[in-house]
Amino acid sequence: MATVQLSFALFSLCLLQYSSGVFSATFTIVNQCSYTVWPGILSSAGTPQLSTTGFALQTGESNAISVPTDWSGRLWGRTLCNYDSTGKFTCVTGDCGSGVLECAGSGALPPATLAEFTLNGAGGLDFYDVSLVDGYNLPMLVVAQGGTGGNCTATGCVVDLNSACPSDLRVNSVDGSENVACKSACEAFGDPQYCCSGAYATPDTCKPTYYSEYFKTACPRAYSYAYDDGTSTFTCASADYVITFCPSASTSQKSSYSEATDVSLVSSGSALSCILSPYVAGFIAISVTAWQL
Numbered sequence: 001m002a003t004v005q006l007s008f009a010l011f012s013l014c015l016l017q018y019s020s021g022v023f024s025a026t027f028t029i030v031n032q033c034s035y036t037v038w039p040g041i042l043s044s045a046g047t048p049q050l051s052t053t054g055f056a057l058q059t060g061e062s063n064a065i066s067v068p069t070d071w072s073g074r075l076w077g078r079t080l081c082n083y084d085s086t087g088k089f090t091c092v093t094g095d096c097g098s099g100v101l102e103c104a105g106s107g108a109l110p111p112a113t114l115a116e117f118t119l120n121g122a123g124g125l126d127f128y129d130v131s132l133v134d135g136y137n138l139p140m141l142v143v144a145q146g147g148t149g150g151n152c153t154a155t156g157c158v159v160d161l162n163s164a165c166p167s168d169l170r171v172n173s174v175d176g177s178e179n180v181a182c183k184s185a186c187e188a189f190g191d192p193q194y195c196c197s198g199a200y201a202t203p204d205t206c207k208p209t210y211y212s213e214y215f216k217t218a219c220p221r222a223y224s225y226a227y228d229d230g231t232s233t234f235t236c237a238s239a240d241y242v243i244t245f246c247p248s249a250s251t252s253q254k255s256s257y258s259e260a261t262d263v264s265l266v267s268s269g270s271a272l273s274c275i276l277s278p279y280v281a282g283f284i285a286i287s288v289t290a291w292q293l
């Protein structure tokens, strides 16, 4: 009898976790840039905002955030942020227009490197990518941890595309001394061919261009234009994610991948206990039954 109750209690707990969306993934956001980054997070329409939508990360700092399993949205890094004399918070790149540290329902002003997530989507898989469709402002790496199935590999754009940015796509710092971001050709020229709009609004008509190929060559796993899905979308089930800014600040791409993997191994213990609890309860039931015999 006690076993039945225990089993029921554990089962209810799991059911509650699933139905309330409490059962969650962890995003660990790491700043390995030599400068401060202010991450911004925007949930997709109809998805509640996370516990934070914007904060500062000094060099070497990280922040772990709980994310509901069915969350979808995007995450990016804001750079060169400041409070002006009136107390308004603005960033030279990736600004979300809120005027304060936290974002408020708006995404990054392009150009900005974006990490995009749809957790627990089709087939129970998480879909994730790093996109340069809205341009580039800093190197970013996304590493799935503890997940299964799909193609759980690391993705991102780990090179510095600011210094290498084609001259007609460059965004200069206020004093003009350095490139702080690199526009997409769509943003720079507004041409439907670059934007995959108008007559170019289908995968058949919108093809890679000179500019998208430039991005693709530099960052083969990142989205370089709107219909770049085949080589840029990654899938994984029940994973946690480490999102690192400037993963290769001083090292090669290869070692940066393992560094990022080492940064944080936040495992989803709750997921495991929930999956295992029926078996644990069953095991206790069998043990108790055997003992009673």
Ligand SMILES: *[C@@H]1O[C@H](CO)[C@@H](O)[C@H](O)[C@H]1NC(C)=O
Pocket: 150, 151, 229, 230, 231, 232, 233, 234, 235
């Ligand atoms: C990853 O798998 C998905 C299907 O689950 C597929 O659509 C996508 O093209 C794959 N990504 C890569 C980069 O191979």
